[in-house]
Amino acid sequence: EIVLTQSPGTLSLSPGERATLSCRASQSVSSSYLAWYQQKPGQAPRLLIYGASSRAAGIPDRFSGSGSGTDFTLTISRLEPEDFAVYYCQHYGDSRTFGQGTKVEIK
């Protein structure tokens, strides 16, 4: 079973700063099957990125995904107030595993 480990657990940043979130897989995964989701308090998750680097419909271009093999990154180029949330990576191959999440909080 593939295990996804996200780091850091919490990221404290100010609006306008750049956020870099990491997702590391326990074994090499196809980048075609790596997604990122955003969840705000009291809301359902929302798809941000699929195929490691493709933005979902309606997602602003300040969100970008990259990576391959075992190391993947979600970057938010300039944090907006509405971006403070929890972010999850997911491998949607056979295991459909989620990472444990990274909380991006206001510093």
Place this chain on the structure above:
Amino acid sequence: EVQLLESGGDLVQPGGSLRLSCAASGFTFNSYAMSWVRQAPGRGLDWVSSITDDGGDTWHADSVKGHFTISRDNSKNTLYLQMGSLTAADTAIYYCVKGNTRSRPYYFDSWGQGALVTVSS
């Protein structure tokens, strides 16, 4: 616009059973795989079960295998999760989730607002 509306969440005693439903609209239901994902209070996301567009294949997480069953009725545009032998570990918000294609592998492109299941005596 895709809409997924879960129902059936409730307080149930340990060992009890419950069936969740998810009414889908805004897309051609019988053309997409569907899943259930749960989230225990204060915890992360946990995939539960998935089903292909025609219901011909299903998959369940090891943690629920043998006591949860996913199914669908394409004539009613509805997804189900039959849950049995419930324990406190099953307490969670259960999200109905739409896949981006007919069968796996697929990512989750639309989520319902969730149904709360609480297992407690």
